[in-house]
Amino acid sequence: MKKKVIGLVDGQSGNIGSINKAIKEIIKGRPYQLKIIRGEFDYSLFNKIILPGQGAYATLISNLKKLKIYKPLKTYLDNNCSYLGICVGMQILSDQGHEDRTTKGLGIIAGEIKKFKSKNLIIPHMGWNSISLNKEDPIVTNNLDNKDFYFVHSYIFQNINKSNVLANTHYGKKFPSIVKKGNIYGVQFHPEKSHKYGLNLIKNYILKS
Template sequence: MPLGAVAIVDYGMGNLRSVENAITHVGFSSDIVSIPEKLIHYNKIILPGVGGFGQAIKSLKASGMSESLTERKNNGAQILGICLGMQLMCKSSEEDGLHQGLSWFDAKVKRFPDLKGLHIPHMGWNSVKFEKNDAILKNLESGEDAYFVHSYHVACNNSNDKLAVTEYGLEFTSMIQRDNLIGVQFHPEKSQDFGLRLIKSYLELSC
């Protein structure tokens, strides 16, 4: 296993191949990891996700992956959550009932409001506006567009955790960051040049 390769967590609900291809495109290697104990070998871990929050957190907990992810977080591994992966980092979600998340961020996942003219899910390109500075943003410009597909959004209770925001009916948190944790609501692997630059910056972060 190459030292420094990034682990892509496979818990049955991620767009794994697209993420893997994006990592290869920017010149890095990755491993798809479905065995929790193997995460100990990685200092960079990507938690992707497509689908429902309840089933995702159930799968993570039943497999032991949530415990291993928390252990790696506590030991300084840099974890990037993508879309549902970002939402799983939060305290709770109201999607299909109330579900407890990994509780790494003091934040809740809420459904977009039913407003006239607001199509749900939020699908397509929208601008990402930075709220603070971070090394992962070094090759990006505030206001660039990323590709979104989601019906629920993250609401942070701690404004210091907001890395970027996006407008869609309301202003919602589209990137979160604290210490060795980063979450993005959009899909960088589908966001063309903007997304590839973000993935490359993440992979170049020093551990």
């Protein structure tokens, strides 16, 4: 049987050690292989792509362009191929981000990334917070509703179509913590840092979605 290929993008935006380790644990003994994407790639060779990100929106977009990852990734996503974006890897699915400067995003899920605006709110939103699901989905099976995940961010997905919001989290106000369109997912939190429920989510994405 041909192995399914999972691509893990190293966009030089935070280290990929934890997510790399999590994926390896999950696919051990299963018909999958993991390839790290560090430059231009043939998108047709991948069954799934995971992109973790930390830091600024503009930096990640410019890194992806510099590394020649942006174009094949955009084509991959335009074809509704399976993707999981983590933190900034989720945010860049939007039309644009407003961190540091306004930057055009991948334009896959309509909306924009803006700073938390609420008086007396401690920013960044850092620590464990729960998600509440709007609907069932393969990625959140095994009772992930109301479980805690680790967040660290100052910007959130705004002006997003409700149908693309799979789960919300409350911090000052409600914001999207899991987004989905077709086969494309994004999570605002860090599942690779979120202990067993985080691993469950990554496992669900790889094996069930």
